[in-house]
Amino acid sequence: MTDITLVEAVNLALMHEMARDPDMVVLGQDIGINGGVFRATVGLLEKYGEERVLDTPLAENMIVGAAVGMAAQGLHPVAEIQFMGFIYPTIDQMVSHASRLRNRTRGRITCPMVLRAPYGGGIHAPEHHSESTEAMFAHIPGLRVVIPSSPTRAYGLLLAAIRNPDPVVFLEPKRVYRLMKQAVEDNGEALPLDTCFVLRPGSDITLVSWGAMLHETLQAAEQLADEGIDAEVIDLATIKPIDMQTILESVGRTGRCVIVQEAARTCSVSAEIAARLAEEGLMSLFAPIRRVTGFDTVMPMFRLEGHYMPSTERILSAVRQTMEFA
C-alpha cells in the first residue's frame, strides 16, 4: 500500500473496476494515449485496449449522448469531460435523458453511467476552467452528484458511482488533485453514496463543506481549536442525495452551523442545506446559519480568483461571528 494523490486514486479505482467489470468502458477526449489532461486515465489504454478505452471525437454532448446509449444497453460507461466549464453541452443529455430514462420507461431501460469532470478554481487555469456549478446537477431529479475530497474517498466513492445502477455525476476537485497523499488500499471496497463523513468530531460548531474547500475548512478547525473552539467538520461527499440526518444530528449537538462552499451563493447546495436545517433543525440552533461561499459573480479569471475563493480567514470570521451571536 503506497501513498497516492487524489488523481492517482481516481486512476486506481478506474483500473480496479476495468479489471473486475467487462461491461465497463471509459470514453472522452484525450483519455487514451494521453491518459487524460490531468492523467486520471493514464495506463488504461495500454492495459485494456481501444475497445474499452475510447478516445472520442471532440463533442461533449456526443460523449454523454453515446454514454447514455451504452448504459441503456447495460454497459457501464464512465465518460470524462475535461473541465466543468465544458460540461454545459451535456446538460441536455443529463437532464432530458440520463436522469429520466428509468422513469420514463418505468424501469425497462436504465442508465448506469458516470459522468466525471474536474471542477473548481485555484489552479490558475484559463477562462471557463475554474467553475463550481455542482448545484445545476444537484437540482435534477434522477441524478446523483458526488464530490470526493481526499484520495481514499475518491477511490471508494468512484467505485460506488461506477457500480451504482443510476447515472452519477462525479466531480473531482482539481485544486487538490495533487495536494495531499494518502495510503489507499486497492481492496475494491466502495463507499456509500448517501452518507456524509465526519472528518473531525467537535462539540461547539458544525462546519459542513465538500471538495477542495475542506482543505481550508480543516485548517480553520485547527486554528479554532487553538482558540478553544471545538469544531466538528463534515465532508458532505454526496451532494445529491444529501445526508441530512448526519448534519442534523451534528447541529443538534453543536447548535451552530457554518457551510463552506466554493460555488456562487444563490440557489446553491449551501442554500439547500441551510433551508433544510431551518425546516428540520431550527429549534436546536443557538445562532443563525452562516454561509461562506464564492460570490454571485462570474468566476473571475485567475488574477482575481484568490479574492473569490473562500479563504481560511473568511471561514474563521464566520465561525467567530456565529460563536459570538449567543
Add this chain to the structure above:
Amino acid sequence: MNQAITFNIESHRFLGPDGQPEGNLPPLAEDRDALHALYRNMVLTRLYDERAIALQRTGQIGTFASSLGQEAIGAGVGHAMRPEDIIIPSFRENGALLFRHFRIRDLLLYWGGDERGMANPELGDDFPICVPISTHTTQAAGVAFAVKYRKQPRVVVCLLGDGGTSKGDFYEAINLAGMWHLPLVFVINNNQWAISVPRAIQTRSETLAQKAIAAGIPGLQIDGNDALAVRHFVAEAIETARNGGGPTVIEALSYRLCHHTTADDATRYRSDEELQAHWKLEPVARLKRFMMNADMWSESQEDELIRACKEEIEQEVRHYLDSEPPKPTSMFDSLYAELPGELRDQRRLVESGVAGKESNND
C-alpha cells in the same frame, strides 16, 4: 487546382405517384405477403392516427402527433428490421412502432400522459419515444457501440425529421457513427415541415442525405411515399450494417399531410393548394394501386382489412380507456433503483393523498 473530393447523391424510387412501376422492381414487388404486411401496417397506422386525433378532440388523450402521409416510412422501416434489432424513434413513426412490440394501447397511454406507455417489457431494448429533437441520435450511436462491442448481429435504426438534421446532435452522431463504423442506420423523415418552418429555410444543403458525406458515410435519398423503396433501401442499409459495412443515412422524401400535432394549425403557414398537390403523392393509395394493378389486392380485401383494423383499434382503445389510473406514488418508484431516503418523505406526502389530484386530458 485539384479537386479534393466530389460526391453525388443517388435518389431512388420504384413506384410513381400513380402506383406505376418505374424501371426494374426488386423481388419484394412480387412478395405478396410482404406487400400485404406493409399495406396492412400503413392502413392500420392511418386509422389509428385518425382515431387518436378523435380521442384528443374529445379530451381522452393529450397532444398527439399524427403520421398522416408518411405511413410508408414507418411501415418500410418496421418491416425491414429484424426482431432483435433496436429502434430509436422520435415521435412520428407510429407505423414503425406498431411493427415492433408497441401496442396501440401503449401509444395511447403515452399520449394520454402516462409513462407506462413506454414500459411494456416486450419492447425489449427499443427506446421510448423521444420528444426533444435529435437528442436520441447520439444515444443511438452509443447503443450501436454496445451491440458492436458485444459482437451481436444486431442493427440500430434511428429515425428523425428534417428539422432534426439541423441540430448539432445529428452531425455529432453521424460523425461518431462513421468514425466508429457502427451498425447504425439513420432514416430521415423529410416531411418538408418542422412545425411551421419549411425545408426550404431549414438548410441550404441541396439534400439532407449529403450531410452523411461530411461524416464519411453513405447517404442516399429515396421517395418516402413509395413503400417499396423504403422497405428495399432501408433493408439493404440494415443488412450492410449487420455485415460490418457500417452506417448509412437515408433521406426519405415525404410530406406532412397533417398538422404538426393536434396543438398546431398548419393553415396558418401553408396553402391549401400545396396540401392538395401533395395528397396526390400520398403513399397508401400508391401501394394499393400497385397491388390492384398486379392483381394482388381487391376491393373486398380492402373492405375486410379496414374492418379488421378498426376492430383491432377499438379493442385497443377500450384497453386504454379501461386501464387502471397510474398510482400517484409511481412518479417516485422508477426514479432510482432505490429511492434515496430524502425522497421518502415526499413520497409519503403523495401517498397520503394531500398532495393533489390526477389531472385529466381536458
